[in-house]
Amino acid sequence: MASTYLSLHYHLVFGTKNREPAINTLWRSRFHEYLGGTLHGLGAIPIQIGGTADHIHCLASLKATHTLADMVREWKKTSSVWVHEEIGLSSFAWQEGYAAFTVSATSREAVRKYIEQQEEHHRKRSFREEVEEMLLKAGVEFNPRYLD
Helix, strand or coil, X not given: CCCCCCCCEEEEXXXXXXXXXXXXXXXXXXXXXXXXXXXXXXXXXXXXXEEECCEEEEXXXXXXXXXXXXXXXXXXXHHHHHHHHHHCCCCCXXXXXXXXXXXXXXXXXHHHHHHHCHHHHCCCCCHHHHHHHHHHHHCCCCCHHHHC
């Protein structure tokens, strides 16, 4: 093949350290915009970002040259600095790990809508329940003690 064609979409999920409800509604949408801009600056294409006070979800397209772990590490680092400097919340931090799921082109719109409705979704289900269900559906082995 004379060229390279990709469809690399990921649903990324991670929470605040100790599940602190640190992402305040007063600046949450601004933060989501910043997160999208940061991903774009790293060469990814943010499709949808959403979440609640204690976690975020992101649907993004990555390039073949991206390393997922490096991308997430840099994204978490720069976004933490933004919260410290712009919001003045020096105690803000992300949890150490994250969940990442590949998303087919045919499922992108459903995942985008799911992320868009996070606030509503979490009125009925906890973050832990949500992640546990996602991991089970994806067939990912996990230790439940690391979900808290």
